[in-house]
Amino acid sequence: MSNRLNNQHLLWRAGFGAAAKDIESLQELSPQQFWQQLKKDSEKQPEKLTVVENLVAPFFKDVYDLATIKKIEKENKAEISKKRLEMRKQSGEQLKSLNFLWSEQMVNSKAQLREKMSLFWHGHFACRLVNGYFQQELIHTIRTHALGKFGDLLKAVSKSAAMLQFLNNQQNRKQHPNENFAREVMELFTLGRGNYTETDIKEAARAFTGWTYNVNSDFSFREYLHDSGEKTFLGRTGRLDGDHILDILLENKTTARFITQKIYRFFVNEKINESKVDYLANRFYQSGYDIAALMDDIFSSSWFYDKENVGTRIKGPVELITGIMRFLPMILDNQNALLLFQNVLGQTLFFPPNVAGWPGGRNWIDSSTLIFRLQIPRVLAFNDSIDISARADDDVDMGREGAEKREKGFIGRAGSARISWEPVIEGFKKVSRDDLDNEIASFLLQSSGRINESVLTKYADLSGREAFLKNRIVQLMCTPEYQLC
Numbered sequence: 001m002s003n004r005l006n007n008q009h010l011l012w013r014a015g016f017g018a019a020a021k022d023i024e025s026l027q028e029l030s031p032q033q034f035w036q037q038l039k040k041d042s043e044k045q046p047e048k049l050t051v052v053e054n055l056v057a058p059f060f061k062d063v064y065d066l067a068t069i070k071k072i073e074k075e076n077k078a079e080i081s082k083k084r085l086e087m088r089k090q091s092g093e094q095l096k097s098l099n100f101l102w103s104e105q106m107v108n109s110k111a112q113l114r115e116k117m118s119l120f121w122h123g124h125f126a127c128r129l130v131n132g133y134f135q136q137e138l139i140h141t142i143r144t145h146a147l148g149k150f151g152d153l154l155k156a157v158s159k160s161a162a163m164l165q166f167l168n169n170q171q172n173r174k175q176h177p178n179e180n181f182a183r184e185v186m187e188l189f190t191l192g193r194g195n196y197t198e199t200d201i202k203e204a205a206r207a208f209t210g211w212t213y214n215v216n217s218d219f220s221f222r223e224y225l226h227d228s229g230e231k232t233f234l235g236r237t238g239r240l241d242g243d244h245i246l247d248i249l250l251e252n253k254t255t256a257r258f259i260t261q262k263i264y265r266f267f268v269n270e271k272i273n274e275s276k277v278d279y280l281a282n283r284f285y286q287s288g289y290d291i292a293a294l295m296d297d298i299f300s301s302s303w304f305y306d307k308e309n310v311g312t313r314i315k316g317p318v319e320l321i322t323g324i325m326r327f328l329p330m331i332l333d334n335q336n337a338l339l340l341f342q343n344v345l346g347q348t349l350f351f352p353p354n355v356a357g358w359p360g361g362r363n364w365i366d367s368s369t370l371i372f373r374l375q376i377p378r379v380l381a382f383n384d385s386i387d388i389s390a391r392a393d394d395d396v397d398m399g400r401e402g403a404e405k406r407e408k409g410f411i412g413r414a415g416s417a418r419i420s421w422e423p424v425i426e427g428f429k430k431v432s433r434d435d436l437d438n439e440i441a442s443f444l445l446q447s448s449g450r451i452n453e454s455v456l457t458k459y460a461d462l463s464g465r466e467a468f469l470k471n472r473i474v475q476l477m478c479t480p481e482y483q484l485c
Helices: 003-014 031-041 056-072 077-108 112-124 132-145 150-158 161-166 180-190 198-207 242-251 253-267 274-286 291-299 317-327 336-345 367-382 410-414 422-427 433-444 453-458 465-477
Strands: 211-213 219-221 231-233 236-238 330-332 417-419
Touching (some): 031 112, 077 112, 077 132, 077 317, 077 336, 150 242, 161 211, 180 253, 253 291, 317 336, 367 417
16 A cells, blocks of 8 residues: 555554645555654643542632531431432533533544543543543543553552442451452453453452542552451452552463454454464563553554454544544534534543443444434534434433433534635645545545445536535545444
């Protein structure tokens, strides 16, 4: 393939697709040069996405006040419920703002590799929690460690208030262990299902007793809640605590393979090449779980650009929406449309479906989501109206039951955007009119599938070069082929 096609492939996998301003540079740089630039652009630590300045006032103060009220005024249940609903609504608004801020980073940041890697870890360390501050701190942890050492990321996430609360380790104490946190750390974060026993879960749960957080959401080890007795975990015996458990998991090569295989499926191909994963996992383990080194092994390899790995992966909803907004610089007339798009397509940031995260792959597509996917570009570019309802989700709607009551065409009106076409027009200015059709198609489509030319010709705008360019770009973005990267 040409430099441009290889670089487009790299940008879709290591980022969220090309921006219009990248059109010329895609051909000028070799894939290795482009990869080095992507790495360099993501070296700097990210700025924190801040939507909540202070945790203690008012959120946690209210939580502790409620705890006191509950003990002293048990009869005042209505007032307590009202207060909780108010706090839940406030956190819901904070999560919306956090979603907007991170989405903007995915679209506009030069650190495409860091943000794409963070999206992967966001699904790996899935946390469904309606607490704006906890989620804010967790995503900052993930973005900070996204390209560092996996061990540092694992420990930081495991000690976050968000994960400790989500996986119920607040209720894990000696003589009354809660196994949820220990089970998910092994099943979802490190070893994968089937590589540990129920006894290992029970012993690990004992080791994690006392792991909690304080009023400032900082990790706190409460020794009086900890089971300090002897434990046996994965063949190791001693007075083990939570840090010992995580270290033992990292020493197990099965963890390196589990993580590598999951990364391979997300960044390379849903179909696993066992020999390549074995090679990558061994290198990952030997590097001390260096995430950046693992990604370097993948994206600098020649096989990454093999035909079977190009245009074969279904874009996740966030990738699809972000990719459209990167190529067509735009300002949404109603920012809430972003949440509706995510919701309808099944990937709302900070609201994974369960502890396992989003399954991905073909699970992204069904009859209704495919139809909606194919209409999004026209909704944004031409203010088309569509008749579809967002998915019901009480956590997202904060109990307002709004999802079932969307009026017809609401998403269409909310989803229109002001697109800046100048960078796009500039990017194709050197292409002759005869070659323009093929150039646009080869730039937008990664799959090798053939487009029905008669359909495209039927709806082409021939009133002028710019009109044709705009119309053809939107047409191609509305094809099934554009769903692949």
